[in-house]
Amino acid sequence: MRPTHGTGIERNKNADPRRQSVTNSFQGRLLLRPLFLNCFYSCNCHSMLPSRGAKSRRIMVIIRSRGIRGKRRATRLWYHRGVIMAHTLISPDLSIAEAGRLIMADELTTILAFLPELRSSADGLAVHETRKAIRRTFTLFKLFTPYFAPGILEQHRPGLRKIMRRLAPCRDTAVFRLKLADYNQKIDQPLNELAAWWDERQSVMDGRLMDYLGRKQVTRVIDRYSSLVRTTGAGLPRKKTGAPMLVRFALPGMVMQHLGAVRAWGAIMPDATPSQFHQLRIQFKELRYTLTFFEDILSDGAGEMFDLSRRMQDLLGDLNDANVADEILEQMKCCRAEAATYRQFQRSELARLMDEFRPLYTAFDRPEVRRDLAVTLANL
Known part of the structure; x- marks a missing residue:
């Protein structure tokens, strides 16, 4: 070579x-x-x-x-x-705090890589990946706050959340337009007036995002956070009185706590409403993120858990998109006839996706799937 x-x-x-x-x-x-x-x-x-x-x-x-x-x-x-x-x-023998810092640095790298495109054009892929990286970062804050000095991680949440709030309408609008375009290709009379209205809305949302990201305060937020996650030992408690907490000791509790939160929804799954599916999606996303953060040391022994969790997350994402579209269309004041037509389609999609999700949840919540994960965690 x-x-x-x-x-x-x-x-x-x-x-x-x-x-x-x-x-x-x-x-x-x-x-x-x-x-x-x-x-x-x-x-x-x-x-x-x-x-x-x-x-x-x-x-x-x-x-x-x-x-x-x-x-x-x-x-x-x-x-x-x-x-x-x-x-x-990530190695099982790594300090849990250092592991968290390294994973946070990875997510920050994604944010920094897409920031130029966001500022220049609000590129759709850049919006999606940056929003996901910030959301994953918030999950990391929840996971690793106990291993950092009090308030160290949470002080960065408000600044990053402001960026998230500007990304959200751009992403929701882009997804709405993408699925509307797919729907229009399959029908005889496309909803052109509705599509044109949302095209204009995308331009407005993208413009607001680019204006906001051009502010100096955004650079300060990211620079301050960069200093924390790219400095070894930064933000850790000053007094080290306990035994060193390694990944192999902390990870089983992290994973099982989130798995338990997801399994709790099984009791209401047969009659769950769209809003309850949204709450499940939030809980499940935290479990999914926790697994993927440590995929290097978990996926070989718990492959089925990873595969099922990926499929469930994709389905829950589609379900959430349909629910968001339904709520948006209900509040629209223009294109009422076309909005009503498309809303009827989205509601049928919502029902279909909920019915499709329930058997997938049953496959996920099998004892053998949990057993494989538990054995993998026990063998760390």
């Missing part, structure tokens, strides 16, 4: 040509997005593997690198739909 054109990435001469084309795109993305390398130098490709799932389009690259402070670490970069997302590999 030899380095390629000074990128620091090594190419395997015997690599599958299909993977090689992805490698070329991967290198191009690294050159276009140097922010992903701002924590590393002298990095080289350790391995390139397809992610789990026959239908997956993700390519996972593991790099071995030396950080700014000289500590060696392994990082995954997921190449997914043309986007590279950093993911530091």
Whole structure:
């Protein structure tokens, strides 16, 4: 293997040509997005593997690198739909606080990578990925607050939440327009007046987002948070009186607490309302995020839990989109006839998705699925 054109990435001469084309795109993305390398130098490709799932389009690259402070670490970069997302590999023997800091740094890297596109064009993919990264960050705050000094993490929530509030209408509008366009392609008389109204609304929402992100206070919010998550040992309690809390000791309680919160909804599942499905989605998203934060050490033994949780999260997301669309259409004051037609469709979709979700929940809540996860946690 030899380095390629000074990128620091090594190419395997015997690599599958299909993977090689992805490698070329991967290198191009690294050159276009140097922010992903701002924590590393002298990095080289350790391995390139397809992610789990026959239908997956993700390519996972593991790099071995030396950080700014000289500590060696392994990082995954997921190449997914043309986007590279950093993911530091977490070990069971790592301090739980340090693990949290590294995972928060990964989410911050995603935010920083998409920020230029958000400021210049409010790109739809950038909106979606940034919003997701901030939401995952809020889950991290809940998980790791006990291991940091009081108030250290929560002080960053208000500033990030303000960014989230500007992203939300852009994302909701984009999803609404996307699904409306798909619906219009399948009917004889497209709802053109409704589509035109939402196109104008998208421009307004995107403009407000770009104006807000151009403010200096947004830069200050992100810079202050960057200082915390990119400094080893920052924000930790000063007095260390207890035994060191490692990932292997803290993770089982984290996972089981969120799993219990999700399972509690099983009792009302047969008659759950759309608003209750929304609350379940919030609880389930926290479980899903917790699992994926530690996927490196959990997925081999609890693969079915990961697969089912992914499918449930996707279905709950579609269900939430249909519910949001129904509420929006109910409040519209223009295009009333077309809005009523499309609302009727969304309500039928909502009913269909709720019926589809219930058997999937039953498959998720089987003892053998929980047992595999519990054994994996016990073996850490």
